[in-house]
Amino acid sequence: MKTHQGEIYVVFNKKFSSFALYEGQYGTSFQPYDVSPKFQPRDLDKKFILSLRDWLVGFELDEGSTNFSFVRDIKESKHVNLICKIVYICKDAQDGALAFVWDGTDAQPISIDTKLANEIDNAHQLGPMLPRDKLCTLPSVGSILRLIFDKGTEKQSLCVLESGKWVKFINVLCEMQVGFFQIVVTAFSKLRYMPEEDHAIQARQRSYEERLASKLGRISFWSFPWPSPITEVDYNDEPFVTLMDVLTYPKVTAKFKCVVRVVAVYPLQAKDFCSPEGTYRVRLSLEDSTARIHALLYAEDGCKFFDGHPSVDALTRKRNKLLGVSASGENEASIRNPPWVQCCLKSYYLNKQDLWGSRRYRLFGTRLVVVD
Secondary structure (H helix, E strand, O other): OEEEOOEEEOOOOOOOOOOEEOOOOOOOOOOOOEEOOOOOOOOOHHHHHHHHHHHHHOOOOOOOOOOOEOHHHOOOOEEEEEEEEEEEEEEOOOOOEEEEEEOOOOOOOOOEEEOHHHHHHHOOOOOOOOOHHHHOOOOOOOOEEEEEEOOOOHHHHHOOOOOOOEEEEEEEEEEEEOOEEEEEEOOOOEEEEOOOOOHHHHHHHHHHHHHHHOOOOOOOHHHOOOOOOOEEEOOOOOOOOOHHHHHHOOOOOEEEEEEEEEEEEEOOOHHHOEOOOOOEEEEEEEEOOOOEEEEEEEHHHHHHHHOOOOOHHHHHHHHHHHHOOOOOOOOOOEEEOOOEEEEEEEEEEOOOOOOOOOEEEEEEOEEEOOOO
16 A cells, blocks of 8 residues: 555555455445456455445545536546446447446537538538437437547446446546547546435436426527527427437437537538539538437428529528638638527438338428528
């Protein structure tokens, strides 16, 4: 046992030491989930483990002046302390550990720092997606962030994580991946379970329940006090829903009203928005604080949205306004921040034999009212 900068550490000596790691306060097993090669179990181990678990029930760690942020406060490339709920755990494409965390608040929208011409690639990015049956188990309000593990921390961290539990994440790194925030557990991070009775958890749950009860609780915190007036919709009396609500709606075909940002369009050039026959065929990448989807702007819905068939220059100005592009930023790398806008969406399917697998989305009943 050694002290370093006021904290007590257990120092492992490879030549003489051995160890075993057991589940903590909420554990019931007396089998260690990790051991050193030289570890030899003893009859007294069970008694010690029971005593430690009993001690943990009433133990409160003195964390001094440690401050905990909300998901809505995080910024890229910053180390933060968070209190989040583990909502899902799985393996990624490389068979590594991957978890998803949530605290009921909305992560800040990302200012897009890129040349507009490069958005052709971004238009195809939907970010991390889970199968629909998994999405349906997740909260539909508030940002859900990926939680990944630095090399060497995965085994130790994953074994203590449990879906449905609230955890204190201390000194974790916030970084950007495909336009989304993700949280990285590093070798310098600490993870601590929290009891449901903790006042910080109760405050977060109470705030979330109050948000759900609000008429405007399903639009992003970052769109307040009201979305941009550059769009108008036909269904003003319909309630707003999140894009996660859209993705997890129990029926394949339905209509929705959302507040979103248009982060990319495809094709990019306004002159290519219509087919040679004059039919609009534009794909918009929409995002809110819960998800990102593609929605098609097609035929008569495109005519309504763009107010007929304006000139290419006028159409380009409308596109730029929708994407948050300044007059000087179209051909240069610049930061743009697309406005929050209202829109109506409808879902449909392409294949009767695969309703959910062929489910798609279209924009309708929406007008872009940009003044030239």
